[in-house]
Amino acid sequence: MNLGPEGHRKRLRERFLRSGFDGFHDHELLELILLYAIPRRDVKPIAKALLMEFSSVSAVFDAPMEALQSVSGVGEHAAMLLSMIPRLVDRYHQDRWRQTSSFHSTQQAVAYLTAVLGTERNEVFCVLALNSRNGLIAREEIQRGSVNRTAVYPRLVVETSLKHRATAVILAHNHPGGDPSPSTADRQLTRKLKRILHDLDITVHDHIIIAGPRYFSFVEQGEME
Template sequence: MPQGLEGHRSRLRERFANSGLDGFHDHEVLELLLAFAIPRRDVKPIARALLNEFNSLAAVLDAAAVDLRRVAGVGPQAAALIGLMPQLLVRYQKDRWRPTRVINSTPEAVGYLTSELGQARNESFCLLMLGSSNAVIALERIQEGTVNRTAVFPRLVVEAALKHRATAVILAHNHPSGDPQPSEADRQITRKLSGILKALDIAVHDHIIIAGANSYSFAEHGEMP
């Protein structure tokens, strides 16, 4: 390996060891990753080519192996390593929050829900059901697709809450777009479901929107009925 290349990689590794990925450009993140699969070649051109092809780091990580391998320099090992990253993150988040069986704060709820919804590509509405002392009973996916106000949708929410004998719930859905800001439809369904569940003596603590690494809490913004 050329001495200059090894020096560049050593500096990247040292920066990561000292500060994590703070201050890294997207192509440098890919360089750091690709170096493990392509140890004896300058991977900077490959990293830049991947970003040019897929337009963002997230799109590179989400790309299928067959599409990644169309980029010059990306072989089966590099494609497999790139494809492993988002799946590893999902597994990490689920494992990290598995011991958390009591939800006492918005950050805890966001962390728990992000592990389930943060990487989802389709919009889903979920119900996080809690028992005494806010212990987690279950997280149930109620509906796939855009949240709406159909007659069936509230019935499914009520059925899930009663089935699990929840004393409180947190409403949750994801925005695959990455923008966590609620729509007017989100606000309307929050008011409607809160009214129905409260009439059954089931408290509604929050409605949380997960948008990748971003989130929006109705409770934190004073929007819970």
């Protein structure tokens, strides 16, 4: 029986090949990633130190490289690999949804927006420009804000809609804090944009707020009347 670091690494790989990350503890997930950046070394203490420092797997992935390297045993290569994870997920989702041609339900729009906004750490406001068949012409980022605030300028939304010759739009932004409930400002902005775009014969189908796996749809909640 091989009880050394190499044996442990092999068992982690085999478990992942059998069932993905099902049954993995958080530190084991980090171990499996770290073993590709830190060869010939027991990475379990490093994985546990990372969790002790940052409290969660997601916080480890979101941490700046400098902060990751402050943990004993984490060098530049390991820090870079950990920092790449959320960016790889973002690129994967963007590529996966690139062929999306139309939205015929709130759930389709939510699935698409969760993929592109769900892992954003700062608040982002974007517009989905649609044609007369609700086909996606373009997704354009209008404004990128701090962790809890975005200033959205109606002029930019109008310019984007006209530039793409959209007949309809879906407005969307994210709440990085995890609560998708709209603020008073969100409601005021939605009414204002709907009124402005209506005068240009552009329909606002919905305003969707993404907060990780949770969402708020103004249409579903009867707030687009």
